[in-house]
Amino acid sequence: MTSRPRDTGAERLLRDLAPQVLGAILRRFRDFGAAEDAVQEALVAAATQWPRDGVPDEPRAWLIQVGSRRITDHVRSEAARRRREAFVVSLVPPEQQIALAADSDEAVEQDDTLALLFMCCHPALSTSSAIALTLRAVGGLTTAEIASAFLVPEATMAQRISRAKQTIKASGVPFEMPASEERSARLGAVLHVLYLIFNEGYTTSSGPALRRDDLSSEAIRLTRAVRALLPDDGEVAGLLALMLLTDARRAARTGPEGQLIPLADQDRRLWDQGAIAEGVALVTAALSRGSIGVYQVQAAIAAVHDEAARAEDTDWPQILALYDLLLGMSDNPMVALSHAIATAMVRGPEAGLELLRALDADPRLQGHHRLDAARAHLLERAGDREAAIAHYRRAAGRTTNLPEQRYLMSQAARLLDARR
Known part of the structure; x- marks a missing residue:
């Protein structure tokens, strides 16, 4: 011992x-x-x-x-x-x-982690149940964290996971790696699971830390394993590229006391250039094959951010064009939110705020802090400090991630001080 x-x-x-x-x-x-x-x-x-x-x-x-x-x-x-x-x-x-x-x-x-991953994504389960079960069994997330990722109540998610376990048991699913054709059928759910595990690690849904590096690293490890099985799949390569290009900023995202540092204020010298180079190479090769998927487009957006030496050098028109493409491929409300922000960076804050108003009716975003945070940022850029303060505070009250909460409150306090 x-x-x-x-x-x-x-x-x-x-x-x-x-x-x-x-x-x-x-x-x-x-x-x-x-x-x-x-x-x-x-x-x-x-x-x-x-x-x-x-x-x-x-x-x-x-x-x-x-x-x-x-x-x-x-x-x-x-x-x-x-x-x-x-x-x-x-x-x-x-x-x-x-x-x-x-x-x-x-x-x-x-x-057996990879076999477990594919078993949890068996066709006997609905896609949402497969993702929830895998996040619990492979990702190690709590029911509350999974519920937050799905934007549903915790009790609903607990029932979903319980039913998924019973379905797996009743179906007699063999515990082994599926054959090639069946792997392809489960791949979409597998990639979605890995994407959600990575996102939970990159910005945790709750708790005192901004991120959980163990989850992000495990998602990258598993995605590499899936790519070893399917080296010619463009979306697998795109997802791995997206993770690497995003995770490359890890060291610059928090200050000495764990405080959140937004992308525009990060010290880009701390970014992992090796991960960026690998990610850019992966997405470039994947896009050159001609079949474009949502993970490849998201990776391309991350690459544009990472290749800018300074925040002011960011090619926002290119990012907006990529979000236009992604918006046509995905019904994800977070994509629509990011599209609104990119629109504001190219066409001005009022154009972005107009798009945010359309998202107010989306039930998946009702009560979500990111909608209020984005609105606060654009209202500040538009010169409406009072409204920006109110939305920064509202966003802070709606997030359970403490570094995010402190950052949002500090933004409201900064505008208050500037008003005096």
Whole structure:
């Protein structure tokens, strides 16, 4: 055992290992709900024992062993045995039951995260349920965080995830990488999941930190793995490029005390030039193939931002043209919001405010802080300080991310000071 003190590193390790451990246990026992319960028990045991005894030399194997022991203990009880026997008889042929016992050592060695990702995006589930379940099982997000990403109440999302688990169990979905044709059918949901995991990491929906680097890094890792499977798919390349070009700004997005620094005020010398070069190369190659998708267009927009040496050098007409294209491809209200901001940068704040007024009727944005924040920014540019102050304050009251909240309040305070 290697003794290590309690720190956020151990917490990150547990988060990184959780989907791998779930995949290994699920592959062995074939019961999603029971496997998830066992993994949660193993994580609780690790959180209790590791600070006292030290992190094991093989933490992943330790978690798999503990989780497997927990699920086996449950199976041994009479009621659990009956449920287990019925489940195995109905879903697993006898010859596979023998193989299950034989692959226990392999389960420790194999990283099943990608197989888990594709299983959660099975056609038996609706797209929204698949995304929600994968965010929970693979991304490690809480139900509240997933609800925020979907712009739905937490109770609604809890029911959706519960139903998805039951559907997976009832359908008898095999835990394995699907064949090529089936992979293609699930790819849209898989990419959407990875996109949402990355976004939650880039700007968390709630909490004291602006971002969660563990989620962003895991999304990039998984997207690289998907690209290794599908190297010629333009949208996979586009999504990876988008993540790299966006994540490249990570070090410049926060100040010494974790405060938010907006894009226009960032020290661009802190941007990761290696990630930018890789992202630009990926999206350039993807676009040259002729079939354009939403992730490629978003990556192209990120590339225009990243290639500007100074904020004032940003090619806003090109960005607006790309948003015009994206708006015709996507019904995402956040795309419409960004399109309005780009319009304001090219044609003036009043043009942007006019587009924002049209978004007021979109129920997906009602009560969302980003609509108020965008309106406040454009009202300030238009010279209406009083209205800008009111919307900065309203936006601050609607976000549960503390750095965003503090930034928005500071913007309102700045305008108040300037008025005196």
